[in-house]
Amino acid sequence: MATAIEKCVHCGFCLPACPTYSLLGEEMDSPRGRIYLMKNVLEENLSAADAQPYIDRCLGCMACVPACPSGVEYGDLLVSYRALQERERQRSPLDALARKLVIETLPYPKRFRLAVQTGRIGKALRGALPEAFASMLNLLPETLPPPMPTPPLLPARGERRAKVALLPGCAQQVLAPEINYAAAHALAANGVEVHNPPAAGCCGSILLHVGAEQQAIELARRNFSRFPDDIDAIITTAAGCGSGIHDYELLFKDQPDADRAAAFARKVTDFSAFLSSLGMREPTGFASERRLVYQDACHLLHAQGQHSEARALLNQVPNLRLLPIADAGMCCGSAGTYNIDQPAIAAELGRRKVASILAAEPDLVVSGNIGCITQLRQQLKSIGNPLPVRHIAELLWEACAGSD
Amino acid sequence: MNQSFLEALQNIFPADRLLTRDVELLPYESDALTAFQTKPAAAVLPENDEEIIETVRLCHQHAVPFVARGSGTSLSGGSLPIADGLIIGLNRLNRIKKLDPQQRIAVVEPGVINLSISEAAQPYGLYYAPDPSSQSICTIGGNIAFNSGGAHCLKYGMTSNHVLGMKVVLADGTVTQFGGESIEGVGIGPDLVGLFVGSEGLFGIALEITLRLMPQPELYRTVLAAYDDLGRAGDAVSMVVASGLLPGAMEIMDRLAIKAAEASVNAGYPDAEALLIVELEGEALQVNAEFEQLHGIIEESGAFEIRVAESEAERARIWKGRKGAFSAVGRLSPDYIVQDGVVPRSRLGEALVEIGALKEKYALDVANVFHAGDGNLHPLILYDGREAGALEKAEALAGEILALCVNLGGSITGEHGIGMEKRDYMPAMFSEEELYIMQALRRAIDPKEIANRGKMFPGGEAPALKQHGMHPLEKAGVISRE
Numbered sequence: 001m002a003t004a005i006e007k008c009v010h011c012g013f014c015l016p017a018c019p020t021y022s023l024l025g026e027e028m029d030s031p032r033g034r035i036y037l038m039k040n041v042l043e044e045n046l047s048a049a050d051a052q053p054y055i056d057r058c059l060g061c062m063a064c065v066p067a068c069p070s071g072v073e074y075g076d077l078l079v080s081y082r083a084l085q086e087r088e089r090q091r092s093p094l095d096a097l098a099r100k101l102v103i104e105t106l107p108y109p110k111r112f113r114l115a116v117q118t119g120r121i122g123k124a125l126r127g128a129l130p131e132a133f134a135s136m137l138n139l140l141p142e143t144l145p146p147p148m149p150t151p152p153l154l155p156a157r158g159e160r161r162a163k164v165a166l167l168p169g170c171a172q173q174v175l176a177p178e179i180n181y182a183a184a185h186a187l188a189a190n191g192v193e194v195h196n197p198p199a200a201g202c203c204g205s206i207l208l209h210v211g212a213e214q215q216a217i218e219l220a221r222r223n224f225s226r227f228p229d230d231i232d233a234i235i236t237t238a239a240g241c242g243s244g245i246h247d248y249e250l251l252f253k254d255q256p257d258a259d260r261a262a263a264f265a266r267k268v269t270d271f272s273a274f275l276s277s278l279g280m281r282e283p284t285g286f287a288s289e290r291r292l293v294y295q296d297a298c299h300l301l302h303a304q305g306q307h308s309e310a311r312a313l314l315n316q317v318p319n320l321r322l323l324p325i326a327d328a329g330m331c332c333g334s335a336g337t338y339n340i341d342q343p344a345i346a347a348e349l350g351r352r353k354v355a356s357i358l359a360a361e362p363d364l365v366v367s368g369n370i371g372c373i374t375q376l377r378q379q380l381k382s383i384g385n386p387l388p389v390r391h392i393a394e395l396l397w398e399a400c401a402g403s404d
Numbered sequence: 405m406n407q408s409f410l411e412a413l414q415n416i417f418p419a420d421r422l423l424t425r426d427v428e429l430l431p432y433e434s435d436a437l438t439a440f441q442t443k444p445a446a447a448v449l450p451e452n453d454e455e456i457i458e459t460v461r462l463c464h465q466h467a468v469p470f471v472a473r474g475s476g477t478s479l480s481g482g483s484l485p486i487a488d489g490l491i492i493g494l495n496r497l498n499r500i501k502k503l504d505p506q507q508r509i510a511v512v513e514p515g516v517i518n519l520s521i522s523e524a525a526q527p528y529g530l531y532y533a534p535d536p537s538s539q540s541i542c543t544i545g546g547n548i549a550f551n552s553g554g555a556h557c558l559k560y561g562m563t564s565n566h567v568l569g570m571k572v573v574l575a576d577g578t579v580t581q582f583g584g585e586s587i588e589g590v591g592i593g594p595d596l597v598g599l600f601v602g603s604e605g606l607f608g609i610a611l612e613i614t615l616r617l618m619p620q621p622e623l624y625r626t627v628l629a630a631y632d633d634l635g636r637a638g639d640a641v642s643m644v645v646a647s648g649l650l651p652g653a654m655e656i657m658d659r660l661a662i663k664a665a666e667a668s669v670n671a672g673y674p675d676a677e678a679l680l681i682v683e684l685e686g687e688a689l690q691v692n693a694e695f696e697q698l699h700g701i702i703e704e705s706g707a708f709e710i711r712v713a714e715s716e717a718e719r720a721r722i723w724k725g726r727k728g729a730f731s732a733v734g735r736l737s738p739d740y741i742v743q744d745g746v747v748p749r750s751r752l753g754e755a756l757v758e759i760g761a762l763k764e765k766y767a768l769d770v771a772n773v774f775h776a777g778d779g780n781l782h783p784l785i786l787y788d789g790r791e792a793g794a795l796e797k798a799e800a801l802a803g804e805i806l807a808l809c810v811n812l813g814g815s816i817t818g819e820h821g822i823g824m825e826k827r828d829y830m831p832a833m834f835s836e837e838e839l840y841i842m843q844a845l846r847r848a849i850d851p852k853e854i855a856n857r858g859k860m861f862p863g864g865e866a867p868a869l870k871q872h873g874m875h876p877l878e879k880a881g882v883i884s885r886e
Contacts, residue, residue: 011436012477012541016517025449025496026428027476033431040430050427 001042001084004077008035014064014074019331019349020057028054031064031074038081048085055081057345059338060209061298061331062243066305075243075303076250082211102337103212107170107202107219116140116174141175148177150184154194161191162278164233167223167268170202172238172370176391179370183237183271183393189400190281194235200226203236205244208251209336216244217251224260227267233274234267237393239299239369240336242270246304270300271393272310272368283399285318293323293362294392295353295376297369298331310368310392317399323360327352334375350379358385365389405445405488409466413448413490416458423447432491435476435483436538440824444471444485449493453571453611459492460609461577469857472609474515474543480823482550482604486857492609494545500524501612508617509568509585514545514610518552521615530617533560536819548610549856550821551602558777559652559685564601566616572600574608575850585614599845604821605856607849621652621685625695626719629707630676634658634760634772637678638753640705641776644682645749647701649694652685654777655726658756660786661773662725664733671725674709680776681726683719726773733771737786739795740771743802744818745809749779758808759783766801780818781809806832822860830862 014031015021027033037054040046058078065074091099105115119140150166166184173180184194200223204216227234236242245268252261269277294314300306314322333339333349354376357365365387367373376389413422423429424446433443450456463470469489476483485491497513500521504510505528510521518539521532535554536542542552548570553562560566569583583597600607631637637656644654657665657679665671673679682698684691702710713719733740747755756772759781763770769786783805787798806816806829816829830839843861847853 009436010434010438010476011538012475013538015475015541025493026423027431027493028428030431036431037427046427046430050425054427 001038001077001080004073005035005039005042007072008032008068010036011069013069014067017063017067017329019059019061019063019333020345022330023345023348024057029057031058031068034058035072035074035077038077041085048088049090052085052089055085057342059298059331059333059335059349061335062302063298063329063331066302075247079208079211079213079247079250083213086211086213098340099210102210102340103207103215106206106337107204107215109168109170109174109201112171113144113174116144144174145177147173148181150181150194150196152196152198154184154188154196156191156193157189158191160193162232163193163195163230164235164274165195165197165200165227165231167203167234167236167241168196168200169236169238169241169370170206175374176370179237179391179393182391182397183235186393186397186400187235187271187275189397190275190278192278195228195231197226197228203241203245204251205240205247206336208244208247209240213251217255220245220248220251220261220264221257224257224264227264231267233269234264235271235274236268237271237368237391238371239270239297239303240371242268243299243303270304270306270309270368272300272313273304273306275396276309276312280313280316280396281400283317283396284401285399286320289319289321290364291321291323291360291362292395293325293357293360293365295332295357295365295367295372295389296328297367297372298335300368301329313392313396314366317396320399323362325360326356328356332372332375332379334369334371336371339375346375347379350375354379354383354385358387362387364395366392366395368392405468405490406466409462409468410446412462412466413446413459416455416462417448417450421449421451423449429491432473432476432485432493435473435478435481437479437481437484437823437825440481440484442485442487444491445488447485447491447493449496451496453497453573456492456494456497456609456611457573457577457579459490460573460575463490463854464575464577464852467852467854469854471856472514472545472549472605474546475517475538475541477538477542478546478550478821478823480550480817480820480825482821482823482856482859483546484824484859489854489857494609495543498543503528503617505530505617507585508619510615510617512544512613512615514543514548514613516544518542518544518547521617525617526620528617529620531620532566532615533618534563534566544613544615545610548601548613549603549605550823553778553819555775556652558654558775559650560618562602564598567597567601567613568616569614570597570600570610571612572608572610575606575852575855579611583614587616602821604823604860606846606860608855621687623688623691624652624683624685624719625691625698626681626683626713626722627695627698627702628673628711628713628722629680629682629702629705630674630709631678631680631705631707632676633706634678635753635757636706637680638756638776640680640702640707641752642750643701643705644698645777647697649684649698649701651682651698651777653681653683654775655681656772656774656776657681657726658772660736660769660771661733661784664736664771665725667736671721673725674711676709680707681722733773733784733786736771737769737788739789740784740786740798743781743783743785743805744820745781745783745806745814745816746818747779747781747809747812747814749777751812752776752779752781755781755808755812755814759805762801762804762808766797768798768801770801775818778818779814781805781814782818824859827860828862830860 021030037051041048041051105111204219207216245265248261248265252258332353333346339346433441469486472492473483494515497515499513502511536552547563551563573579771784774782785798787794
């Protein structure tokens with residue numbers, strides 16, 4: 001942590017990239033300001049409790065990392081600091097309960113499904129509940145889609161070009177099982193043999209994001225033996241999973257299984273990155289022109305440096321017109337559990353993102369991340385706009401369907 | 405800071421825009437020169453002119469010093485807070501109030517980011533010319549305070565050449581308008597806009613600034629010339645200047661810098677004692693005509709090899725080596741001192757020869773990479789800090805080079821201003837009388853010396869000057885003091 005803090009020279013190049021700074025316009029809510037606060041807490045010039053609200057307001061979107069000329073590894077710093085503070089932090093009973101709910105349900109599909117069903121009862125009582133719960137409930141859908149299990153092995157269409165396993169994810173498979181289903185079929189249509197290890201589970205990233213380091217390690221470790229060894233890649237369809245897994249090296253530092261964690265992480269690739277490096281078979285595309293906005297997920301764009309991969313795939317689809325939008329790299333406010341923890345800022349960022357999307361007049365929005373998709377759908381719904389928001393895997397499967 | 409002052413501030417600002425707790429103030433205690441840290445007594449975040457004016461008047465009434473701050477990117481400590489003083493954070497005043505493509509002007513608030521003006525003007529084929537390296541985040545208010553330059557100030561001038569008018573609140577609370585909307589208007593009476601620009605925040609705060617916009621260049625032509633003598637490259641710059649040509653940029657690298665650039669980015673430069681890069685930009689017809697003239701001058705100047713970029717890729721390759729050279733020097737030496745001096749460009753050759761002689765005298769390596777076009781010399785003095793006495797020797801050489809710049813009629817700073825960092829060097833450059841006039845002017849406008857107190861005028865410690873080697877941003881190739 002000390003090295004990361006020392007590297008920061010306070011130049012301010014991170015400021016324009018930071019969503020909270022652009023919204024709040026205060027140094028405390030900027031990357032360099034937060035680093036400065038963390039430094040003062042670690043040097044015991046400032047109490048951790050005083051600094052906490054500003055650290056909590058960080059989305060963890062990582063937009064400051066590529067913006068930083070000195071190479072401060074802000075992501076590592078934030079994760080380490082949050083984990084450190086979480087051990088000592090005093091939370092109010094309600095706050096602690098809300099957090100426990102997140103930690104104990106989101107990563108586990110069965111529990112989460114149950115929670116959503118229970119949540120429907122909660123919605124009736126929304127007015128009587130504290131804000132943290134109300135915003136949590138707002139995110140839950142009215143109804144859950146039926147599960148869409150993918151077979152343990154989906155064979156490649158035509159010549160087999162690669163062999164992969166799909167990371168099932170956690171909340172996503174309850175909220176939007178169609179994403180992994182589409183991803184598996186889109187891959188198969190491109191000559192990829194897709195394995196769906198039945199026992200595989202949450203990668204722990206969402207827990208890492210909220211500073212629950214130990215639980216994250218436990219979940220991550222479970223997956224190591226559940227994936228086949230003889231595969232070319234482990235495919236993620238959620239941005240946060242990919243970036244979290246790429247942090248396994250840090251997470252497993254001085255832990256048993258560090259080597260296995262590193263080997264696992266090396267195989268993990270995002271859906272779009274994998275497909276674009278493999279090369280997509282000629283998609284049939286669409287009969288008439290569709291105007292499309294691609295929503296960059298922060299954990300693909302900033303945390304994994306993926307800007308061109310998804311765009312290259314989309315540009316390959318006949319009759320698909322990719323539209324640029326203003327401030328494309330600015331977070332939509334979803335950011336893991338952020339719209340639960342900081343509903344006001346999340347909503348304002350969502351409102352701005354939707355405004356810049358709508359200015360491009362698209363027929364469709366796609367993203368590589370369920371968090372963004374949920375956030376955008378919710379924001380669009382709140383203004384009564386029916387613009388569809390889908391996962392890129394769904395669109396590409398549709399575009400490739402003709403080659404099936 | 406007394407209680408009645410704070411209470412009066414509370415009447416102007418809601419609690420979330422009046423910062424008084426440690427956790428809120430610590431992040432404001434430095435700008436981009438972290439060698440200095442001073443926690444202010446309070447900070448306010450105004451959102452309109454009236455709040456700024458009321459705050460300044462209150463400061464004047466209570467004799468509380470204040471520092472206006474934009475994005476806090478000064479590299480000379482220009483926006484360092486004052487203990488017991490107030491920070492007036494202007495970054496929320498970030499509206500472009502008017503953009504008139506016919507008149508080619510923009511009217512902006514002080515917290516507007518430099519680059520966002522060019523972005524807003526881009527659809528009209530216009531841009532705001534001054535381009536400091538930090539243009540993606542530095543604010544116009546700060547650019548005005550420090551009369552910021554940038555890579556293209558050779559052709560287009562510094563900030564002062566682009567400010568047509570401004571509404572200001574002076575340190576005593578007077579609100580007034582300097583200049584206007586047209587360049588002609590500036591010529592009437594004393595140039596008060598010119599007085600205010602570059603005053604390092606000592607006169608007050610600009611509230612609304614009218615800026616000149618320029619048409620985007622249509623064409624670039626880039627020439628690379630190799631010389632077997634550094635002084636000759638310097639003379640070539642003087643020849644170009646004397647011919648009446650005004651290139652967009654003119655840059656020189658010496659043998660050591662070329663070696664560093666080659667090691668770093670493999671630019672494929674000729675093996676030479678010195679390289680000169682000249683770039684013309686503007687309307688195609690004019691640039692093509694000027695290019696013929698330039699080519700003739702370069703041939704005449706004794707260059708042994710001339711390369712002309714025939715494609716955008718070749719142009720990029722020439723610049724890649726140049727832009728990477730400064731940071732690449734770090735590969736040649738464990739430590740070095742960076743200098744920020746300026747000499748009149750007509751005396752460039754002379755200065756380079758003298759630096760060469762000093763180099764011999766001290767038996768130290770000096771790499772030269774600089775904006776030759778505006779005489780902004782940037783000798784990098786290489787030394788090994790692990791050797792006893794090496795630092796002292798390098799510092800002595802640095803001192804002689806600085807004195808040389810002043811003696812040749814140049815300056816102690818190229819781009820970053822005096823701020824906290826170089827205030828003790830002011831007497832090396834200005835006579836007692838000149839400093840007296842500056843002080844008298846300042847006191848006439850700010851009798852209580854509350855606006856950015858402690859900056860620019862000599863006095864006090866200057867710890868940043870004791871820092872050596874590159875700023876990490878320079879290492880990364882993001883900024884340069886060249």
